[in-house]
Amino acid sequence: MILEGSGVMNLNPGTNLLHQQPAWTDGYPTCNVPSGFFGGQWHEIHPQYWTKYQVWEWLQHLLDTNQLDASCIPFQEFDVSGEHLCSMSLPDVSRPEFTRAAGTAGQLLYSSLQQLKWNGQCSSDVFQPAHNVVVKTEHTDPSVMSSWKEENYLYDTSYGSTVDLLDSKTFCRAQISMATAAHLPAAESPDLKKERQHPSAESPDLKKEREQAAKPHTKKHNPRGTHLWEFIRDILLNPEKNPGLIKWEDRSEGVFRFLKSEAVAQLWGKKKNNSSMTYEKLSRAMRYYYKREILERVDGRRLVYKFGKNARGWREDEN
DNA sequence: TGCATCTTTCCTGGTT
DNA sequence: AAACCAGGAAAGATGC
Numbered sequence: 113m114i115l116e117g118s119g120v121m122n123l124n125p126g127t128n129l130l131h132q133q134p135a136w137t138d139g140y141p142t143c144n145v146p147s148g149f150f151g152g153q154w155h156e157i158h159p160q161y162w163t164k165y166q167v168w169e170w171l172q173h174l175l176d177t178n179q180l181d182a183s184c185i186p187f188q189e190f191d192v193s194g195e196h197l198c199s200m201s202l203p204d205v206s207r208p209e210f211t212r213a214a215g216t217a218g219q220l221l222y223s224s225l226q227q228l229k230w231n232g233q234c235s236s237d238v239f240q241p242a243h244n245v246v247v248k249t250e251h252t253d254p255s256v257m258s259s260w261k262e263e264n265y266l267y268d269t270s271y272g273s274t275v276d277l278l279d280s281k282t283f284c285r286a287q288i289s290m291a292t293a294a295h296l297p298a299a300e301s302p303d304l305k306k307e308r309q310h311p312s313a314e315s316p317d318l319k320k321e322r323e324q325a326a327k328p329h330t331k332k333h334n335p336r337g338t339h340l341w342e343f344i345r346d347i348l349l350n351p352e353k354n355p356g357l358i359k360w361e362d363r364s365e366g367v368f369r370f371l372k373s374e375a376v377a378q379l380w381g382k383k384k385n386n387s388s389m390t391y392e393k394l395s396r397a398m399r400y401y402y403k404r405e406i407l408e409r410v411d412g413r414r415l416v417y418k419f420g421k422n423a424r425g426w427r428e429d430e431n
Numbered sequence: 432t433g434c435a436t437c438t439t440t441c442c443t444g445g446t447t
Numbered sequence: 448a449a450a451c452c453a454g455g456a457a458a459g460a461t462g463c
Contacts, residue, residue: 339437339438340437340438373450373451384438384439386439388439388440389439391450391451392440392441392450392451393438393439393440393441394439395451395452395453396438396439396440396441396452396453396454397437397438397439399452399453399454400437400438400454402453409453412446412447414446414447414450414451414452415450415451
């Protein structure tokens, strides 16, 4: 996420991270616009009067404050003005259409928009995780509650329950879990599907992960949320999120190249709340992935890496 | 509390 | 010379 400060988009040209805007913001030229236009102010305006760009800012804000991957929101579905957005989200009339179009984060977007529409504005911390992380009260047995949380059975307030937005993967899984709870055919993650199809081919790491997952009340060790390689992968999979930072060299082989190495490092540092992150340090962490076969060496090419056999979720046919 | 994991930080030396 | 790469060593942060 290219944001500066708390949930405010970094639109200062001097910072060089957001020179490029998504293709679908073409209607909003980057020159000759009134001062403050790109500053957004979307939260001070009723959604009905948002421009396409302010709609986009709102989406970015939700991604950032809830620490979601951009993959949770199909941005192309939201190349619309605020007026159109509001018409998409009329309660009970267009809600199914809206949540379908909004993908895995549909309920979050819908709830946020409803609140904005009724309040007319929102403070910057509305929908921040702290407001959403609520202990589910139906389960009073701590062990049950623990397993509920660990298995990512998360609930959205708009369903009369609560949302625990741990990270984007969790959130996306929660949508699947909700589908399961509603007796819909649940989507199976590419990882699980692959492992089930080829159990003999699993690596020791994956075997460990599978064994961990099989334990009823244990949680995979993941000290700091999203791993670096997942962060990199998510940037690659969502170029509209971070245009021009990293690009695929060979999509089918998982080869990619850093275009703005320091910018990526700063972004990673921002995610980890570490302002002193540099590409030097980031690349050291990347090199540790060679041993674990999450990345493979690409000899002789600067700033080029390749996903290894233990990296998941980057292949086109996995998504 | 100790251990395991995943970085983060610092470093030296090599390559482009 | 600057940027990048490789990898050792140690420490920090976090979860179990």
